[in-house]
Amino acid sequence: SAPEVREAPKKIAIIGGGIGGTAAAFFLRQEFGPAVKIEVFEAGTVGGRLATENIGGYEYETGGSIIHPLNLHMKHFLDRLGLSPRADVSSKLAIFDGKELTFEESDWFIVNFIRMLWRYGFNFIRMHMWVEGILDKFMRIYQYQQFGYSFSSVEKLLHAMGGDGFLTLVNQTLEEAMLAEGFSQVFLNDVVTPVTRVNYGQSVRINGFVGAIALAGADSGLWAVDGGNKMVCSGLLYHSKAELVPARVTAISMKMRPSKTGSAANFYEVNYVGESGAAHSTYDIVVVATPLHQGMSDINFSGFSPPIPTHFPGRYHQTVATLVHGLLNVSYLGTTEKPERFFVSDVLTLDNKASEIHSLSSLNPVKIPKGYSPSPASQHKVWKIFSSQPLSQKNLQQIFLSWDSVSEKRWLAYPSYSPPHRRTPPFILHDRLYYLNAVEWAASAMEMSAISARNLALLAHHRWYEQTAKINQEDLHTRLKGEL
Numbered sequence: 403s404a405p406e407v408r409e410a411p412k413k414i415a416i417i418g419g420g421i422g423g424t425a426a427a428f429f430l431r432q433e434f435g436p437a438v439k440i441e442v443f444e445a446g447t448v449g450g451r452l453a454t455e456n457i458g459g460y461e462y463e464t465g466g467s468i469i470h471p472l473n474l475h476m477k478h479f480l481d482r483l484g485l486s487p488r489a490d491v492s493s494k495l496a497i498f499d500g501k502e503l504t505f506e507e508s509d510w511f512i513v514n515f516i517r518m519l520w521r522y523g524f525n526f527i528r529m530h531m532w533v534e535g536i537l538d539k540f541m542r543i544y545q546y547q548q549f550g551y552s553f554s555s556v557e558k559l560l561h562a563m564g565g566d567g568f569l570t571l572v573n574q575t576l577e578e579a580m581l582a583e584g585f586s587q588v589f590l591n592d593v594v595t596p597v598t599r600v601n602y603g604q605s606v607r608i609n610g611f612v613g614a615i616a617l618a619g620a621d622s623g624l625w626a627v628d629g630g631n632k633m634v635c636s637g638l639l640y641h642s643k644a645e646l647v648p649a650r651v652t653a654i655s656m657k658m659r660p661s662k663t664g665s666a667a668n669f670y671e672v673n674y675v676g677e678s679g680a681a682h683s684t685y686d687i688v689v690v691a692t693p694l695h696q697g698m699s700d701i702n703f704s705g706f707s708p709p710i711p712t713h714f715p716g717r718y719h720q721t722v723a724t725l726v727h728g729l730l731n732v733s734y735l736g737t738t739e740k741p742e743r744f745f746v747s748d749v750l751t752l753d754n755k756a757s758e759i760h761s762l763s764s765l766n767p768v769k770i771p772k773g774y775s776p777s778p779a780s781q782h783k784v785w786k787i788f789s790s791q792p793l794s795q796k797n798l799q800q801i802f803l804s805w806d807s808v809s810e811k812r813w814l815a816y817p818s819y820s821p822p823h824r825r826t827p828p829f830i831l832h833d834r835l836y837y838l839n840a841v842e843w844a845a846s847a848m849e850m851s852a853i854s855a856r857n858l859a860l861l862a863h864h865r866w867y868e869q870t871a872k873i874n875q876e877d878l879h880t881r882l883k884g885e886l
């Protein structure tokens with residue numbers, strides 16, 4: 403007799419309208435087809451940690467800002483949504499030790515190359531090769547997902563990409579991993595630390611995997627979305643024909659109802675508070691696309707065995723983004739260069755007591771006006787400072803000669819990474835209840851949330867239709883060699 407065909411799910415809930423939740427809506431629609439009703443709950447603003455701030459009539463990114471050229475899901479979203487990358491504006495990097503600039507990029511590639519070779523031998527070239535090797539393995543996920551394969555835990559996903567090497571990498575510090583590879587401590591202090599400070603606000607004691615991602619975040623060819631990165635989220639929401647529910651989810655519980663076949667079927671009840679008060683709805687599948695950690699979201703899970711905690715262990719790191727429209731005090735950076743000749747756009751910092759800030763960058767608006775070009779420090783412009791604590795008035799007076807606006811955004815930005823990690827939170831919280839942001843404990847980035855969204859859409863589909871052959875397959879890399 404023909405195998406029993408399971409009915410399609412009728413309703414899916416996604417909690418969170420950031421890049422993770424909206425990408426999940428997009429991929430779930432792709433997997434389950436047009437009939438299923440998808441609802442996205444968002445307590446704040448669509449985009450979540452992708453957000454902009456208006457200064458003087460222009461919008462500037464205050465959260466997630468850069469995208470790697472090999473981030474294929476983000477690229478694909480732009481193509482599907484008819485969005486474009488923002489026009490390129492040249493940039494110039496320097497490193498600050500709290501007193502003076504220890505490195506200032508030259509306009510000439512060869513000058514930078516010789517300086518780096520002189521100071522750090524082959525460390526610099528080898529670092530590029532090391533990161534490239536990790537990215538090569540990382541890229542395997544796209545082929546697996548293209549073929550419909552999914553993974554039931556972060557560890558299994560990492561293992562499928564990079565084998566035991568990736569699992570070792572997430573369980574040791576970047577410092578340990580790079581020292582073991584033969585990089586020098588001086589190179590780690592002078593070059594790698596400034597990158598982990600700007601990109602994750604933390605030291606080289608973050609895990610080796612997220613450390614490699616941070617270093618990839620200093621590659622060339624980084625891009626952003628014309629009009630603002632958060633446009634991808636609203637675009638995905640619209641494209642997926644999901645319904646936005648502007649409400650805060652307070653609780654998720656498991657309920658039973660009798661099914662047509664006589665046996666009991668369980669479903670999820672989502673309780674939420676919106677503008678018109680408290681309400682609840684029921685769903686066949688639920689995807690939680692917000693971090694389940696202290697200060698991030700307070701969702702009470704009831705009726706589950708084993709119990710699901712409101713907050714998993716581990717905390718999120720505070721990064722304060724302060725946007726200042728003002729005149730930079732170049733002597734704060736210990737430089738004697740005239741402000742009209744000072745074109746440095748990104749100042750990274752060393753890890754020492756004198757560096758209260760993690761970075762200082764000149765910001766370009768999300769839409770580049772015609773004829774726009776980088777301006778020197780002698781002109782009023784928008785600067786972004788990353789720090790772990792809010793800046794004091796004294797800090798601002800040291801860094802700027804004058805300013806006409808200051809806006810501060812305190813983010814619980816990404817996990818506070820301190821390997822070895824006890825255990826990464828699970829993707830599967832319960833039978834058909836999934837947790838997208840578990841992936842952030844390997845690394846937090848827009849593309850990581852998109853990869854997790856695709857993985858969970860596939861996983862939810864295969865588990866719904868009991869297609870176990872597409873879950874947790876070993877050795878996919880060898881088996882798919884030669885395929886497309």
Ligand SMILES: Cc1cc2nc3c(=O)[nH]c(=O)nc-3n(C[C@H](O)[C@H](O)[C@H](O)COP(=O)(O)OP(=O)(O)OC[C@H]3O[C@@H](n4cnc5c(N)ncnc54)[C@H](O)[C@@H]3O)c2cc1C
Nearest residue numbers: 418420421422445450451466467468651692699815847848
């Ligand atoms: C300052 C900063 C700089 C960064 N820079 C980069 C970068 O350059 N490149 C990069 O790739 N990544 C960067 N990141 C990381 C990146 O922004 C995140 O990894 C990514 O945006 C996470 O997206 P998400 O959708 O998974 O989570 P979020 O964006 O946090 O989305 C979760 C959403 O859920 C909502 N929510 C929470 N609780 C509830 C509830 N109970 N009910 C309903 N809704 C709820 C929230 O309001 C939020 O909108 C940066 C992050 C920060 C903060």
Ligand SMILES: CC(C)=CCC/C(C)=C/CC/C(C)=C/CSC[C@H](N)C(=O)O
Nearest residue numbers: 467468469470600601615618619847849
């Ligand atoms: C996931 C892969 C393969 C690559 C992502 C690389 C990337 C873009 C890393 C950056 C991650 C991050 C959290 C950056 C924060 S700050 C960004 C920027 N320097 C700024 O000033 O806003």
